[in-house]
Amino acid sequence: MKKTVAILSSVFLLAACQDTTDATQESVVNEESGQTQVSTVESVESEAVSSEVQEDVAYEYEINPDLYTVVPIDDADTEVVLLTFDDAPQPPNSYTLDIAQTVQDKGANAIFFVMGQFLEEPEAKEIIKTVYDMGFEIGNHSYSHPDLTTLTYEEQLAEITKTSDLVEEITGERPRFIRAPYGSYNSETEAIADGENMTIMNWTYGYDWVDGYMEEDAIADIMINAPELGSGGNLLMHDRQWTSAAISRIIDGLRDAGYEMVDPTLIASPEEA
Template sequence: MLRKSSVIFMLIVVIGVLSACSSGDDNEDSTGEQAEDQTEDTEAEENTDENDASAQSEETNEDKEQDEAAEEKEPEYYISEETSSIEPIDDAEEKVVLLTIDDAPDENALEMAETLKEKDAKAIFFVNGHFIDDEEGAEKLKKIYEMGFPIGNHTNTHVVLPDVSEEEQTEEIIAVNDRVEEIIGERPAFFRAPHGMNTDHSREVVEQEGMVLMNWTYGFDYFEPYQDADKLKEALISGEAPEIGEEHSLLRSGANILMHDREWTNEALGDVIDGFREQGYEIVDPDLIETID
């Protein structure tokens, strides 16, 4: 017969083995639950990543579709070589005006772009190279472009083209196109000479660069009597500027309105847009103007 002490010892061993097995089962259950939790977390993260990627893909596709839609717009207007007015092609709306802003982007261009955006109106921003030769100016230009506004060339230093050599004229024009392309990825489609003064050579360079050359039909914000927001607003909306001898209205269908990056013009801009619309004029989208391929 086994001694009592031996029996007790064997019972202790058996109990220890059973406890170890039970503990092992618990650990296995715990490990299994943790593995399942980790799998569920991983699947959730993967689903989130897939959803984010899908959303980003949809946004990218929407942006691409919008860009393609803009590129596919058929021209509805062209710029008259003789008058710089906006002429309709076929049966396009005739009662329109074109807004243009020179000497950008100086102190007010970005705010003017925001006003135009709020009013759902478009304009061409004609830039001077000396305003975009640093990072701050380049960033302003990029923002204006990304808001949907076409960029035009207004020469590098706002020089009077007939007063400089042909070599300098070429540099004044090409330098701006190169810099604009460096910033926004495309070259300007429109050109306006400072003071509206071109030469045979500047016209040749503009043509070679594939730009539409234009001047304007009227604008008053560079005359001293109209360097006041209220007076300027009234003059632009009516087309009359009696303080400089313009007694008869210059406002008519196809008017090409000249404005500048100036404080008083910035202040008047919103009311000017409203004033044209109240008279039944649409603000023409420059993307609908025929350009040179």
């Protein structure tokens, strides 16, 4: 199956988000006195340390830098797939909250990759803050969705850091993952991602922008029956009405096929380095 993913992922890497143009990839925590007080302080400190330890995440997966699949680090479950949604929250009629609510209701998880220019509006900021507070990972999808390989280093840096700044302003946390528009990036993008402690994440397959699949039944069917589906699949979808309508069926179908949705918090990134 990995051979299939390797061959076919290249077809889909450069086709996504084709609302504009195609591009090629260059291969990113009872006060009392005396002894009782001392005991209370020690207890509080102990609880604080315990809470801190509980918040630390033991990463179980990493992203294959060549295939963009989710790979177990040790003996984690191999039969997983990752749900990702780009272009969130896309105006004027965003389905990001609907998608997030359905995914949460199904007991699954996902990454929402946001475009910075959408986060300039108060409503969009509220949407992303809500999605983040629901427990979803927020990823960086650039500011204005350009082909990064056509930009200078300084222009790429601005596209990426401006979006990370906005996400941090809204959520208090900078993105750990970046998805280059069109899947197109170069060594300068990689250098910026390294400097920003982010992992570059493209995808293995996606269809909801392709003619013939921009409809509920069609996208539900292909996402669970795609020839590219396999262990560690990185599934690309978007803030679209038909995707929102189909996502419950997609999750059910993936589970019926033997796959569970991986929790993005378990995927390694270099932010702790």
